[in-house]
Structures are given as C-alpha cells and as structure tokens.
Amino acid sequence: MEVGRVEDCMKKVGHDGTRKSRASGDEFARAIGKIAVAQMCESVGFQSFQQSALEKLTDVTTWYIWNIGKAAQLYANLAGRMEGNVFDVIQGLEELSLPKGFAGASDVDHCLASSGIVREIVQYIGDADDIPFAYSIPPFSVARERKLAPSFSQIGNDGRADLNADKIESVRQHQKMDVSYMNFPQQVNGNGSEGPSSVTFGDGRATQRTVSNPFLAAPLHFGVKEVSHVVPPVKLSDEAAVRYPVEQNHNLDNNMSVMETFAPAIEAMKSRLCDSEVGQKKLLFNQRPAVHFKIGIGKNYPGWSS
Amino acid sequence: MNNMNSSNSQQQQQSSEARHDDDAVLTEFLASLMDYTPTIPDELVEHYLAKSGFQCPDVRLVRLVAVATQKFVADVATDALQQCKARPAPVVKDKRDKQQKEKRLVLTMEDLSKALSEYGVNMKHQEYFADSPSTGMDPASREE
Numbered sequence: 001m002e003v004g005r006v007e008d009c010m011k012k013v014g015h016d017g018t019r020k021s022r023a024s025g026d027e028f029a030r031a032i033g034k035i036a037v038a039q040m041c042e043s044v045g046f047q048s049f050q051q052s053a054l055e056k057l058t059d060v061t062t063w064y065i066w067n068i069g070k071a072a073q074l075y076a077n078l079a080g081r082m083e084g085n086v087f088d089v090i091q092g093l094e095e096l097s098l099p100k101g102f103a104g105a106s107d108v109d110h111c112l113a114s115s116g117i118v119r120e121i122v123q124y125i126g127d128a129d130d131i132p133f134a135y136s137i138p139p140f141s142v143a144r145e146r147k148l149a150p151s152f153s154q155i156g157n158d159g160r161a162d163l164n165a166d167k168i169e170s171v172r173q174h175q176k177m178d179v180s181y182m183n184f185p186q187q188v189n190g191n192g193s194e195g196p197s198s199v200t201f202g203d204g205r206a207t208q209r210t211v212s213n214p215f216l217a218a219p220l221h222f223g224v225k226e227v228s229h230v231v232p233p234v235k236l237s238d239e240a241a242v243r244y245p246v247e248q249n250h251n252l253d254n255n256m257s258v259m260e261t262f263a264p265a266i267e268a269m270k271s272r273l274c275d276s277e278v279g280q281k282k283l284l285f286n287q288r289p290a291v292h293f294k295i296g297i298g299k300n301y302p303g304w305s306s
Numbered sequence: 307m308n309n310m311n312s313s314n315s316q317q318q319q320q321s322s323e324a325r326h327d328d329d330a331v332l333t334e335f336l337a338s339l340m341d342y343t344p345t346i347p348d349e350l351v352e353h354y355l356a357k358s359g360f361q362c363p364d365v366r367l368v369r370l371v372a373v374a375t376q377k378f379v380a381d382v383a384t385d386a387l388q389q390c391k392a393r394p395a396p397v398v399k400d401k402r403d404k405q406q407k408e409k410r411l412v413l414t415m416e417d418l419s420k421a422l423s424e425y426g427v428n429m430k431h432q433e434y435f436a437d438s439p440s441t442g443m444d445p446a447s448r449e450e
Contacts, residue, residue: 029353036346037379041413043345044383049413052431056418060427061346061379062354068371069358076360084362086336086370093374099426100381113328121370122335124377125342133347140349146361 028140033058035134043131068092082148093117234266266290336366344372351375378425385421386413 037058041049071092076084090112098105103116112118348365351372355362362368390411419429436442 029350032347032350036350039345040376040379041383044380045387045411046383046413047411050415053413053415053418056415056429056431057379057382057413060382060422061375064378065351065354065371065375066358068374069355069360073358073360082361084360084367085364086332086367089362089367089370100424111328113332117374118332118335121373121377122338124380125338125373128376128380130343131345132343133345137347137349140353 033062037061071095087112090115339366339369344376346372346376382421386417389417389420
C-alpha cells in the first residue's frame with residue numbers, strides 16, 4: 001500500500017508511463033486528470049491518499065465527463081441538431097444526477113433553466129474557493145477545421161447551381177478518362193455523324209453531362225450509326241457441324257491451330273457461297289483474309305536459353 | 307368574453323415574463339461561469355467531450371461541464387472524508403495522549419468505495435494479492 005502526498009503525486013506524474021496495460025494513447029490526459037483530482041481532494045481536506053484510490057477516482061471522473069458528453073449529444077440529436085447547446089448539457093447532468101437525486105427531479109415539465117441542478121451548481125460556485133489548475137497545459141487535442149455539410153436552407157437559397165456545380169466538377173475530374181471514350185465514336189463513324197453529342201435536350205447543363213459521359217446518352221436509332229456486321233462463327237452453321245463433328249475434337253487435342261481445323265469448313269462454305277444467291281452479308285467471308293492462330297511457345301525469343 | 311381575453315393576455319404576459327426571468331437567470335449563470343476558474347482544466351474536459359462525440363464551440367458549455375464534474379468529485383471526496391472521520395480512532399498509548407485524536411486523513415479504497423456506492427458506482431477492491439493458490443492456507447493441508 002503506497003501512501004502519497006499531493007506534492008509527490010505532482011512529481012511522479014512524469015513517470016506514469018510504466019503501466020502499459022491501459023490505453024497508452026490516453027496517458028497524458030489521465031496524468032492531468034490525476035493532478036486535478038489530487039488538488040480537489042486536498043482542498044476538501046485530505047492529507048494523503050492511496051495510489052490505487054486516486055487512480056480509481058480519476059477513472060470515475062473521466063467516466064463522468066465522458067458520460068455528460070454522451071448524454072448531451074444524445075439529447076441534441078433527439079432534437080434534430082448536430083451541435084449541443086446549454087439545455088442539452090443540463091439534461092445530461094440531470095440524467096447523471098438521478099441516482100443521487102436533486103431538487104425537482106420528479107417534476108417532469110419543469111423548465112430546464114430553473115432546474116435543481118443549475119441551482120446546486122450556482123450554490124457550489126458561490127461557496128467553493130477558486131483553485132486553478134497547478135500547471136499550464138497546451139491544447140493537446142488536435143484542433144482540425146471542421147467542414148460542416150451545407151444545410152438544406154443553404155443549398156435552397158443558392159439554387160440548384162451549387163448542386164450542378166458539384167456534379168460538373170466531379171464529372172470534370174473524370175474527363176481525362178472520358179476523352180478517350182469520346183474519341184471512339186468519331187473514329188468508327190466514317191459518315192461523320194457525331195454520335196452521342198448530337199443528342200440535345202435543350203439544356204446546356206444536360207449536354208455538358210452527356211458529352212462528357214457517353215454512357216448516359218440516349219440510345220441511337222437503327223441506321224444512324226454505321227457499325228460492322230456481326231460475323232456468325234462457323235460452328236453455328238448446321239452443315240459444318242454435321243460434316244465435321246469429330247474432326248474438330250481431334251484437331252484441338254493435337255494442338256493444331258484453330259483456323260486450320262475450320263479451314264475445310266470455310267472452304268466448303270466459300271464454294272457454296274459463290275453459288276448462292278445471298279447478298280452482301282456473305283461476301284464478306286471472301287474479302288477477309290484467314291487469320292492463323294498459333295498455339296505454342298515461340299522459340300525465337302532473345303535471351304531464351306533452350 | 308372581454309374578461310376572458312384580458313385574463314388570457316395577463317397569463318401570457320406572466321408566462322413570457324417568467325420566460326424572460328429564466329433566460330436572464332441562465333444568462334447570468336453562464337456569465338458567472340466565466341468568472342470562476344475550475345480546477346479541472348478546459349483542455350482536459352474538451353478532450354473527453356470530443357471523445358464522446360459532443361461538439362460544442364462554446365467555451366461556456368465546457369466550463370459548465372468542468373464545474374459540474376468538479377462538484378461531483380468534491381461531493382464524493384467529502385463523503386469519503388466523512389467516512390474516514392467516522393471510523394473510530396485507533397487505540398494509542400498513553401504517552402501520546404495529546405496526539406490521540408489527531409488522525410492522518412488518508413483517502414483509502416474502502417472509504418472511496420463506500421462513498422461511490424451512493425452515486426451508483428460499485429467498486430470492489432482486491433484486499434490482497436497471493437503468489438500461489440495455496441498462500442494463506444493451513445500449513446497442514448498444503449501439498450508440498
């Protein structure tokens with residue numbers, strides 16, 4: 001059992017970092033709390049204290065402050081506010097003082113300004129001596145500038161321009177990506193149609209949005225934009241499947257090129273196409289060169305030791 | 307009808323006056339807070355309030371919380387002091403007659419736990435710590 005004096009407590013504060021079982025980030029605040037509580041005990045009349053007793057009382061004090069803040073914030077949020085005011089704090093104090101009791105606690109509809117808690121505090125201030133804290137401490141909670149979200153009234157007064165300005169700004173951030181998207185329709189369109197940018201809603205903001213984001217543009221009608229025709233794969237045609245069902249499997253196992261397996265089918269189709277009466281669509285087969293895919297490892301890489 | 311209206315208006319005036327009085331009391335109270343310097347520093351209170359999520363840029367509210375906490379701690383300490391004084395003084399020898407009733411006032415865990423139990427904080431303190439499970443047992447029943 002260690003018995004310490006108030007002066008010893010102030011000297012020992014610097015060596016308090018030995019206990020690492022508790023939250024290490026709060027050591028500074030706890031040390032300051034211990035000094036303040038020791039000063040208060042001395043003013044009440046104690047001459048010395050047990051170390052464990054002082055630490056317990058400090059814990060209870062910090063718990064009390066934390067609970068006042070929690071209750072006050074709860075009452076502020078219940079009233080629909082982000083920041084607390086004096087009435088929230090008084091309500092929080094009343095809630096914490098209910099176990100002990102105060103004058104007028106059972107009165108439900110009383111005005112908070114004339115609450116028993118306030119009167120007790122006023123009385124305490126009048127009676128107690130003014131004992132300032134022993135040391136001067138810097139503000140140790142990092143004060144950051146809080147950016148409060150704009151309230152609805154602020155947004156409403158400025159009109160929708162602010163909202164659109166935000167959207168346009170966020171859209172401009174992605175414009176670097178969107179520029180590449182915008183180039184594609186101009187390359188594909190040999191006819192010179194402008195693609196999504198040609199769609200106008202009669203509103204400057206809307207066009208700005210549609211120009212920057214092609215995915216939000218209105219769908220095109222058939223025939224507006226020239227696109228390459230879809231070539232159905234040879235596999236889908238029934239005759240090719242009937243003639244060469246087994247050959248395909250064999251050839252794939254032997255690691256032959258894919259086009260080589262279909263070469264006989266393609267030649268058969270070409271021979272038939274010349275005779276058929278189908279028009280433009282199938283002539284594309286003849287115009288496109290056969291693509292040879294090679295499956296395997298190339299042996300001509302420089303520096304590749306075989 | 308006229309009497310009713312006049313009495314209603316009188317009541318309204320009285321209630322508004324009461325409200326003004328309460329507002330005045332509150333304003334005076336907050337102003338008096340700034341005169342008093344609590345022992346608990348503002349920075350500490352702001353730190354723990356921010357930890358619990360209470361946002362208030364007003365210094366007077368921070369002072370209010372500090373004063374309320376100081377009052378709470380002072381009450382607890384006063385109760386513990388009375389518990390300490392109420393305990394009968396230990397028996398001393400006749401040589402020290404003059405100093406018999408003088409007792410060193412020490413804040414102990416016993417007094418503190420008794421004082422805090424009234425405020426809803428239940429504290430149980432370990433009386434002693436043992437090295438092994440068989441410490442303090444009858445030597446005959448110890449297995450060694």
